[in-house]
Amino acid sequence: MEYWDIYDKDKQITGRKMKKNDWILEDGEYHLTVLGVVATTDGRFLITKRVMTKPWAPGWWEVSGGAAMAGETSKEAVLREVKEETGLDVSCFEGGYMFTYHRENPGEGDNYFVDVYRFIGDFEETDIKLRDKEADGFMLAELDDIKKFAEQGIFLHYDSIKEAFIM
Numbered sequence: 001m002e003y004w005d006i007y008d009k010d011k012q013i014t015g016r017k018m019k020k021n022d023w024i025l026e027d028g029e030y031h032l033t034v035l036g037v038v039a040t041t042d043g044r045f046l047i048t049k050r051v052m053t054k055p056w057a058p059g060w061w062e063v064s065g066g067a068a069m070a071g072e073t074s075k076e077a078v079l080r081e082v083k084e085e086t087g088l089d090v091s092c093f094e095g096g097y098m099f100t101y102h103r104e105n106p107g108e109g110d111n112y113f114v115d116v117y118r119f120i121g122d123f124e125e126t127d128i129k130l131r132d133k134e135a136d137g138f139m140l141a142e143l144d145d146i147k148k149f150a151e152q153g154i155f156l157h158y159d160s161i162k163e164a165f166i167m
Contacts, residue, residue: 003070004031011100011113017070023109030102030111034078035065035157037098037118037164038090044142045165046086046128047155048135059136061149062156065114074115082119086138087129093121101160114157118164 002020005013007030018024018031025031038046045063052058064085068077075097082090095118102113128138139145143165150158 004067005070006030007032007113020067025109025111027104027106027111030113032068032074032077032113032115033065034068034074034081034115034117035063035161035164036078036082036090037063037116037161038082038086038088038093039095039118039120039167040140041120041122043167044140045146046088047139047141047146047149048085048130049137049139050156051133051136053133057156060154060156061141061146063161067112075117078115078117085131085134088123088127090119090121093119095119098164114160116161116164120167 003017004020006016006018006025008014009028011030014029047061047063050058050060050062064082065078066081068074072080079091082088098116098118100113100115102111104111125140130138146155146158146165149155
């Protein structure tokens with residue numbers, strides 16, 4: 001069973017935990033998620049297309065990310081998520097933490113912080129090994145491609161993370 005740490009409004013761990021996707025958070029309590037924008041040194045971005053079996057936003061484009069597990073730091077979580085979803089080890093890439101935003105969903109028990117990272121490095125398309133249950137495909141996209149997907153309403157989190165694409 002996967003557990004997540006519960007954080008307070010100041011992003012401090014409370015010492016309490018919740019089961020993954022249990023949605024028991026009270027107002028003012030949060031869990032931590034991470035997003036990893038991965039860029040090539042020539043300014044393209046690795047984006048993946050969500051599998052159609054996902055219950056939320058199937059077929060949409062996104063960057064790698066997910067929830068931090070209990071006891072895991074934000075950086076450990078983003079490195080794990082990028083590796084699990086794309087096969088890339090970005091731990092030696094340039095970059096790192098950029099900023100945090102948060103979402104509040106009053107009464108739903110699903111409030112969260114999102115730590116956004118950007119990693120820049122050299123890699124080939126053949127280095128990318130997608131996880132079957134996560135993604136149906138990928139592309140090394142120009143910023144204009146990402147903006148077009150966002151305008152079409154099929155790119156997750158763009159308005160919240162667009163500054164991470166500015167190189």
